[in-house]
Amino acid sequence: MKDPKEILQDDAFKSLQNWEAEYDPQDWLDMANMLDQEENKGIPFFQPTEIKPKRKTKLIILLMTLLSMMGIAGYFMLSTPQMSKNSFPTNENLKETKKEIEVSETHKPYENTEREYFSTVEGNIEKQNNFTQNIKSSADQKTWNQNDISNSISNNLKGESDLILEIPMDKKPNENLLEKPLANHKNLKSNNINNELETESIQEKTEQDTAIKAIRQTFQKNIYRKVWVPEEYEYIYQSEYSPIQDFWIGLHFTGQREWTQELYNSGGFNLQFMSGHAKRLKTNNIGIYGGLDFGVQFMGKSEKSNVELNTTTLDSGFTRLSNRAYDIFARFHVEYTGNVIVPYFTAFAGPRINATGQLVKSYTPLIDHERSSYNNAYTSASLNYGIGVGVRVQLNRTISLDARYEYMGATEAKLMDLNNAQFNGLSYRRNLSDLAQEYNFFKIGVIFNLSTSRYEKKVVKEGYYKETVYDSLTIDSSDENIRYLPCKDLPCDPKTFKSKYKVEEMEETDSQPNGNGGIYRETETDTNTVPHRNRNRTGTSSGGNTSRPAPTIKAPSPKPTPRA
Amino acid sequence: MENFVNTSANNIIYSEEKNIDEKAFLDTIISGCMEKKRSAQEVLYKKYYGKMMGLCLRYFKNKEDAKDAMNMGFLKVFKNIHLFDKEKNLDAWIYTIIQRTALDLVRKQVKIYTLETEVTEKSAYIEPEILQHLYVQDLMLLLNQLPDTSRLVFTLYAIENFKHHEIAEELSISEGTSKWHVNHARKILKELILNQNAKKP
Numbered sequence: 001m002k003d004p005k006e007i008l009q010d011d012a013f014k015s016l017q018n019w020e021a022e023y024d025p026q027d028w029l030d031m032a033n034m035l036d037q038e039e040n041k042g043i044p045f046f047q048p049t050e051i052k053p054k055r056k057t058k059l060i061i062l063l064m065t066l067l068s069m070m071g072i073a074g075y076f077m078l079s080t081p082q083m084s085k086n087s088f089p090t091n092e093n094l095k096e097t098k099k100e101i102e103v104s105e106t107h108k109p110y111e112n113t114e115r116e117y118f119s120t121v122e123g124n125i126e127k128q129n130n131f132t133q134n135i136k137s138s139a140d141q142k143t144w145n146q147n148d149i150s151n152s153i154s155n156n157l158k159g160e161s162d163l164i165l166e167i168p169m170d171k172k173p174n175e176n177l178l179e180k181p182l183a184n185h186k187n188l189k190s191n192n193i194n195n196e197l198e199t200e201s202i203q204e205k206t207e208q209d210t211a212i213k214a215i216r217q218t219f220q221k222n223i224y225r226k227v228w229v230p231e232e233y234e235y236i237y238q239s240e241y242s243p244i245q246d247f248w249i250g251l252h253f254t255g256q257r258e259w260t261q262e263l264y265n266s267g268g269f270n271l272q273f274m275s276g277h278a279k280r281l282k283t284n285n286i287g288i289y290g291g292l293d294f295g296v297q298f299m300g301k302s303e304k305s306n307v308e309l310n311t312t313t314l315d316s317g318f319t320r321l322s323n324r325a326y327d328i329f330a331r332f333h334v335e336y337t338g339n340v341i342v343p344y345f346t347a348f349a350g351p352r353i354n355a356t357g358q359l360v361k362s363y364t365p366l367i368d369h370e371r372s373s374y375n376n377a378y379t380s381a382s383l384n385y386g387i388g389v390g391v392r393v394q395l396n397r398t399i400s401l402d403a404r405y406e407y408m409g410a411t412e413a414k415l416m417d418l419n420n421a422q423f424n425g426l427s428y429r430r431n432l433s434d435l436a437q438e439y440n441f442f443k444i445g446v447i448f449n450l451s452t453s454r455y456e457k458k459v460v461k462e463g464y465y466k467e468t469v470y471d472s473l474t475i476d477s478s479d480e481n482i483r484y485l486p487c488k489d490l491p492c493d494p495k496t497f498k499s500k501y502k503v504e505e506m507e508e509t510d511s512q513p514n515g516n517g518g519i520y521r522e523t524e525t526d527t528n529t530v531p532h533r534n535r536n537r538t539g540t541s542s543g544g545n546t547s548r549p550a551p552t553i554k555a556p557s558p559k560p561t562p563r564a
Numbered sequence: 565m566e567n568f569v570n571t572s573a574n575n576i577i578y579s580e581e582k583n584i585d586e587k588a589f590l591d592t593i594i595s596g597c598m599e600k601k602r603s604a605q606e607v608l609y610k611k612y613y614g615k616m617m618g619l620c621l622r623y624f625k626n627k628e629d630a631k632d633a634m635n636m637g638f639l640k641v642f643k644n645i646h647l648f649d650k651e652k653n654l655d656a657w658i659y660t661i662i663q664r665t666a667l668d669l670v671r672k673q674v675k676i677y678t679l680e681t682e683v684t685e686k687s688a689y690i691e692p693e694i695l696q697h698l699y700v701q702d703l704m705l706l707l708n709q710l711p712d713t714s715r716l717v718f719t720l721y722a723i724e725n726f727k728h729h730e731i732a733e734e735l736s737i738s739e740g741t742s743k744w745h746v747n748h749a750r751k752i753l754k755e756l757i758l759n760q761n762a763k764k765p
Contacts, residue, residue, distance in 0.1 A: 009753060014723065016707075017725075023613050024631075027617075028606060028613075031638055
């Protein structure tokens with residue numbers, strides 16, 4: 001409850017509202033200082049102590065942004081066509097220069113460059129000489145003043161920068177030519193020693209600048225390297241009548257006829273395993289193949305002779321002789337494809353084994369013995385060789401019908417004469433005859449194309465070494481060791497935006513990248529490196545084809561010798 | 565009271581004459597301040613120093629802080645004096661500028677925590693006899709014994725006649741927090757006043 005006598009406590013503090021503090025003169029001094037600082041404060045941007053930290057950070061960021069933008073803008077402004085014309089002449093500028101100095105286009109570019117450079121520098125030096133003479137003559141008359149000097153400089157050296165800077169910089173001038181303007185420059189300097197005019201310093205400075213401009217030209221030097229450009233292939237889909245790409249088998253029935261006699265006319269079979277590729281002759285329709293030819297010829301049988309077999313039951317049977325020839329030839333095959341009918345030529349050579357065997361066979365099946373036995377009665381061998389021609393009719397991509405004629409020659413060999421063989425009841429008396437040395441073969445068979453590839457890998461462009469620009473340097477013509485590089489990690493010249501540095505014996509390393517003589521192959525997956533197959537394997541390998549030695553087992557330590 | 569006369573364009577001299585109009589006097593000072601006359605600025609500074617310093621001392625316990633706040637406020641006054649409309653009250657204009665400046669500074673110094681609880685304002689009464697023995701200096705000492713936040717809120721509420729919602733808006737706190745601080749300050753002040761009165765012989 002409120003006592004009526006009491007008053008609100010807050011009211012007591014209301015009196016503070018009009019309370020005035022006692023004046024302190026020091027406060028005004030501080031205030032005056034603040035006012036002085038405020039009045040002396042310039043642009044806030046240049047009063048970093050007066051700027052709040054946050055605002056200062058913003059100002060710094062803004063300043064950096066502005067500077068960056070100005071730098072970028074300056075860079076692009078310096079790279080304007082006008083600038084390019086003065087520093088790095090374009091092709092159009094080069095053409096204009098050539099017109100001015102009337103250099104024939106038929107000259108080689110290198111010589112053309114030298115001529116341009118020489119003419120330009122000489123022209124400048126000549127202008128300087130004229131300018132010097134003008135100054136001297138005017139000095140004798142004592143009528144030379146500062147304006148005249150300026151006018152003369154501007155008149156004599158008008159267009160000088162264009163002339164000098166139009167020197168082609170992508171071609172290196174001859175070093176001897178560089179010495180000439182240097183010598184002229186020295187002569188000019190010696191002539192000016194005797195000049196007593198006040199314009200001497202201005203003249204020397206102008207000469208020096210001009211001479212330096214003329215001498216200290218830069219030219220670009222390109223370093224080339226050779227890289228291997230691999231072959232380019234084209235994969236062509238194989239048609240039905242295209243050459244057999246890889247592998248084929250031929251199975252033939254062979255009719256053999258002797259060339260001079262008809263004693264051993266016979267028939268047999270041949271099995272050929274051939275392999276090859278049409279691209280060997282780099283033509284589309286020629287296929288060359290090589291392989292082995294296994295053949296057997298059945299060269300006749302003698303008449304049957306009844307015999308009694310040596311069995312417990314004394315079964316009856318018969319015996320007869322038969323001649324056979326076994327061939328193992330190495331065969332060469334070349335064919336012209338592209339059509340349904342494929343003519344071809346073939347050649348072969350190899351041994352032939354002639355064998356005569358005696359067959360003993362019972363008429364009835366035997367219980368304790370085999371029904372027949374075949375024993376070799378005579379064997380001889382000859383070296384055969386031959387050639388042949390034929391045609392292959394392609395039924396489809398896989399199967400072809402084949403027919404061929406072959407001529408075969410053979411060395412001398414003998415074989416039992418079946419017509420004159422005499423059987424004495426137990427065995428045959430050997431009666432040999434000479435085999436023919438010339439044969440005719442007629443073969444009919446089937447060829448199976450077993451190639452899996454349906455695409456032909458065709459070379460479109462051969463591999464070659466290509467010269468590419470490895471590096472391009474801007475080199476000071478006064479000293480070839482002084483080079484100008486784009487600013488990256490080196491101290492930068494703010495005017496040219498290039499770094500100038502001097503190198504010693506850099507040529508070898510520049511022209512031989514990677515220490516590989518400047519020539520190395522460029523692979524598809526990894527350019528500028530050595531091919532994968534030549535890489536040294538390092539680290540662990542998960543494959544099994546490692547040349548690492550297998551771990552060896554440590555030999556057990558020798559057993560201790562028992563004590564005596 | 566000291567009066568001033570602008571005798572020339574460049575000089576302001578003191579005058580002891582007492583019959584010069586107050587408005588003319590202020591116009592003279594304002595004109596001098598606009599021309600950045602140091603003497604005019606000093607006169608204006610001295611004229612409003614007591615009241616403005618008293619204002620700042622209610623916001624700051626430390627005299628140095630109060631002086632800095634006041635000087636910064638005066639700096640704004642001098643910089644923006646040309647914006648002042650002479651038809652309006654100069655006292656209120658200066659008072660507002662310095663109060664705003666002081667509040668900006670004290671807001672940065674004092675951490676105020678918001679209370680979520682509902683607070684009912686309770687008025688504190690005290691016997692008039694007790695208050696009769698309290699002078700302004702005593703009241704200032706009592707204020708300075710309050711916690712910073714409570715002192716600030718109580719000053720704004722009880723002395724500066726701010727409403728609770730205005731205090732809440734000004735200090736970015738809730739009205740309940742403002743009320744709580746006022747009640748808290750009253751409670752402490754009452755105890756302090758009673759204790760002080762009890763100690764007196």
